[in-house]
Amino acid sequence: MTPPEREERPEPSEARTLLELTGVGKSYGSVRALADVSLAVRAGGISCVLGDNGAGKSTLIKIIAGLHQHDEGRYTIGGGEVRLTSPRQALDLGIATVHQDLAVVPLMPVWRNFFLGAELGRFRLDIPRMRAVTRDALARMGIELDDVDRPIGTLSGGQRQCVAIARAVHFGAKALVLDEPTAALGVKQSGVVLKYVAAARAAGLGVVLITHNPHHAYLVGDHFTLLKRGRMSGSHPRAEITLEQLTTEMAGGSELAELSHELAGGEARTDPGGARTDPKERPSP
Amino acid sequence: MTPPEREERPEPSEARTLLELTGVGKSYGSVRALADVSLAVRAGGISCVLGDNGAGKSTLIKIIAGLHQHDEGRYTIGGGEVRLTSPRQALDLGIATVHQDLAVVPLMPVWRNFFLGAELGRFRLDIPRMRAVTRDALARMGIELDDVDRPIGTLSGGQRQCVAIARAVHFGAKALVLDEPTAALGVKQSGVVLKYVAAARAAGLGVVLITHNPHHAYLVGDHFTLLKRGRMSGSHPRAEITLEQLTTEMAGGSELAELSHELAGGEARTDPGGARTDPKERPSP
């Protein structure tokens, strides 16, 4: 099932640009995490950011979400330049984020975490409804929790990730920013998340998706930004790149060739190619 | 590159059993996380544990690593029944573990984390060597850190995971237990980890590998244990199962069919099949 009728929809450049980063840079003390990175997120578009470990993807996300501030460059939302000093501002502008470290408070019940920062009712929490909404949202992702009053710290890694994603999907109004959302998820849940991403696009939201899985990215992405050691090493609309090229670029090109060669020689049964994936082989249901 | 000469090596049942769980069960308060699970790890064998989110995989790992204790069943190491009350005991028996939540101390420097619990020198730490070993071990995984004195909390998610894996590989003497080691890793690093796993097997270690990626599992695994809601839903030697069957079982069989149908109908461009992966398509280097 490699992209079948994919060329039907053009790169939605004519669509409204929700947020845009131009030449953004960021240093943590002496560590230069990002330099001269540009990215545009359009309504109804999915922008994928791909890159090696430590390439600066999460840093980019944190700037978009208002958790960190950029040192250089411009960040515009809806055309106006902004300098977000707190995540609250991003949320108020309709940008919901799933961070890689999930941002949940371990000792708090699941439903309180779900609604944290966006509680129903100011002086009189609508607790039954909050519980019900949480349970439903998780169930729709394939997570059945009989007790949403459990501290979220006692959930399994994947369950926690599902809570964070479900929360962002529930509250994201204009843009959805997902940092490796499927990392801890099982096959089924990953499918659901990709479905959600597609649904968000269909509803006219802009999506930023970070993933290490080129197949996931190619399946839904409209635009691919490649980062390498904090710098952009490529920025391609879907039309200009194939899955093969994408995979090669993500794996670091020639270095990979070397590695697979080495593996093939040393041990017949191991295969670094396994690190790359392909949606082609679908089980016949 | 679907398993080519895979049948060459038989299920190593005649090999020495390093550790074995029989009918093990575990409850957290009223949550029943595991029930009647059996698993054997043989020297020179890779035992994969697969299952949905919340299936109980990490719980199983924690019992093996001595972090939690089983309520029911037997746990034998090297033939003798044990009841590990602390991870120290497991480590002393040569079992090194990478936990899903990584077990690193955020504020401590990378090299101190790397050697934590197994420092070089009791009253006189050999700091230059510890630094060098850490830097090397990370470099071999494709992580270049110019400063191993940085607090590990400032590393990116994947870099942290690499530290945890490198540590286990470095200190694992008899068995290596890996809980979703490649979750946060890029294409290249994932390949390295699988290579390490294969190398560990070649060196006669027993490996327990947990993953959500059936392709990774099938690539290296000798035995597959499937968990579903805390119970074993299957236990197959490599010879008895194909990648297709494995993938179907992991995705929950019929439920998946329904999901992919729904997706195909609603939105042409999204494909839950993307959640499943295949090492077949390797980029020509």
Add this chain to the structure above:
Amino acid sequence: MLAAVAVFLFFCVAASSFLRASSIGTVLYAASTIGIMAVPVALLMIGGEFDLSAGVLVTTAALTSSMVSYRLTAVTWVGVLVSLAVALAIGGFNGWVLGRTRLPSFIVTLGTFLMLTGANLGVTKLVSGTVSTKPIGDMQGFASCHWLFASEFTVGGLTVKATVWWWLGLVGLGSWVLLRTRFGNWIFAVGGDPAAARAVGVPVARTKTCLYLGVGFCAWVLGQHLLFSFDTVQSGEGVGNELIYIVAAVIGGCLITGGYGSVAGSALGALIFGMTSKGIVYAQWDPDWFKFFLGAMLLLAALLNSWVKRRAERGPAR
């Protein structure tokens, strides 16, 4: 909960005079003067911060009220209101410095603690010429203030002081805020994981400042009680009480690192502390060993509590 009952029963047996209505009134009074402050201190601790200045802040509130009324020769209500403003301002100052400087609250409130201790003495001497304030019992408005903050009334032999009502009210209010409002959710979050709380849009600094304002408010209440029941205020009072408030909160189950606890628990903690410290007096044990008994009883109560909790968590199945 069980620990409180156990302590109660223990002293009922150990001290014959413990169960009298008048004795219960005394114990309740002792518990209430701790409990009123334990409420905001517990909330603050759930929110992940300390306040070492809570003890002397009570004295500051009392001194301010007394001296303002006296100097201005005004109705005592003027002093009471000025004192409220001052107490809130100091609480707000704590929160503001904390938010601005990101110093640990231990250091910030230690600074406030020392400064208030010094200012209490310095200002009082400056204003009154001595280390205690002048009596204000003959001033206008004293009677109504006394009624509000320091009256007592007797139901069926049990004399209940105004502080007990304040205490109950504050516990109710605190519990409601913590469990039923948006702000309560934020308290748990900023204490449990400030970084995560910030990431989902909780105003961390503002939440903490509000908690410090709460401390200021309750210190004001207790300070007015102090003033209107004792008529004069000693400027050196209150030092060391901050620890007792923290103790009550911790016995009541608040996590010292934040993110977990309850207001009702702090009330139980205050009750346990009050019952124990007064129960030892009723039991007429050797006064030289008073503190020894107090320490041992508190430790036992805390042990019992944690044991019960662990059993409960393990579930009825086992």
Add this chain to the structure above:
Amino acid sequence: MLAAVAVFLFFCVAASSFLRASSIGTVLYAASTIGIMAVPVALLMIGGEFDLSAGVLVTTAALTSSMVSYRLTAVTWVGVLVSLAVALAIGGFNGWVLGRTRLPSFIVTLGTFLMLTGANLGVTKLVSGTVSTKPIGDMQGFASCHWLFASEFTVGGLTVKATVWWWLGLVGLGSWVLLRTRFGNWIFAVGGDPAAARAVGVPVARTKTCLYLGVGFCAWVLGQHLLFSFDTVQSGEGVGNELIYIVAAVIGGCLITGGYGSVAGSALGALIFGMTSKGIVYAQWDPDWFKFFLGAMLLLAALLNSWVKRRAERGPAR
């Protein structure tokens, strides 16, 4: 570091008598009596725990030593050794209870604190009949003990007390343990993330117990100093000092939640505290406002420290 220098310079200017050799000796002595205890308290805090009993434990050590020697009419060294055993036992008890019950250390050591306070008084009254011990200055071994714990000698006008040497020695030892030994690595780990530490095989409970033993040892040292320099010991002393030790550690940069800090920092903290509290006396500021100045100076020092640190972290580039 900079804060310590700033405080020093400030008082050099503000107080003419501050820079004299004798004054510096006094300030160093004051700092050392805090610093000796700040070392283990800082280590403990890095290891994620508190010890509220540290202050009275010093007194307990002094009392034990004095009373054992006196009652047995033995060489004072007997008392000194028995006292060491008792101090270590109490430290070990704290650690053991903590490990067994998993109560917060705040509660456990509060229990010990109260029990020791009571026992100090109770036992002393039982043994001596009064609240202070009998003088032991004329007993055998006093001279040598005095030399070890309380001697002083003068180099170029600067009188240095034995406690200063002990302090320097303990700071060196503590730093070395923390930074250069396996155990030091474990201290950081159990304070930073006990769950992670346990998972990689660090014996969490044992590490913490060792830290409490360290507190016991240093309390013993300081206790012996008190005894052999003052000859008698007041049973009510030491209450409240535990906070000063914690303050020194926190000013020195220890994180109150554990996992971060240094021993040298605690020494600087003790020095800042000692310089400030004595500097105010030398500067002859109004004693009524003493605490106010103390609080303000500490806050400023802490602010300066954190500001310098943040600048340094941001790197020279910017």
Add this chain to the structure above:
Amino acid sequence: AGCSSTGGLRAEQARNRAAAGAGAGGAVDTPRWKIAMVTHAGAGDAFWDTVRKGAEQAAAKDNITFLYSNDAQTQNQVQLVQAAIDQRVDGLLVSLAKGDALGPVLAKARAAGIPLISINSGAEFSAGFGALTHIGQDETTAGQAAGTTLSGRGRRNVLCVIHEQGNVGQEQRCAGARSAFGGPLQTLYVDGVNLPDARASIAAKLQADPALDTVLTLSAPLAATGLQAIRDARRPVELDTFDLGTQVVTGLQAGTVGFAVDQQPYLQGYEGVDLLWLYRSNLDVLGGGKPVLTGPQVLTKDDAAALATYVARGTR
């Protein structure tokens, strides 16, 4: 604030206008000496505030720079004495509640040629430390005076309230009272800086032991607290106390306080400074090697009216 009110500052000023102002400090022609007083007082202690006031007024009169410092902990008091020596004062006033401990540092003061006078408690150490004289009250004697008065008033069962655990002087007062009082005398420890708690503790004790008919407190603030506690306990119990304070005097006048044992703290400060000045300027020494006692003085209802003014201005 224009609100009219009873009491308050204006009433006090009105009262003061009636009385004549005290004379201003007289000028002496001695050089400006520096005298330090180091006490074992806790912060904000009313008693010591009066001592200090006496000393300050004597200092003003004698053209003396007066330095005051205090710390309740032995170790710190010693350091404060050392700091005074470092400051090269011309005279030293020290309270010797923790006598033995101060020996070594006072020897240094003597070596530095600083004349020393001890005040308040610790008369027995005074001469040994080379003090010119001791001005104060023997706590045991004061306690005995209280004990004698108690039996004279026909009290049968007394509660002695110690508000600072482990304080030698307070222990001595209770012990003295016990030895001179015929009947049973119990002690109770309360927290002197937490008055509501102290109040509850005293009330609790009164409720627990119906035989008690007298409460003996050791300081003026505690006396006021004791009165509240007696009201709470609803028992006809007499309150007697050490030290004076506004509320004690009011109590004496109203009959709620039986008697007060006073040691004239003002005198201890005033005489201390004045005697050091006399020594420096004229080598005068008072007492003839014996302590100069400022108390105990047992005050009752009869003395109350006359004392009220002086207590109100904080010099008695």
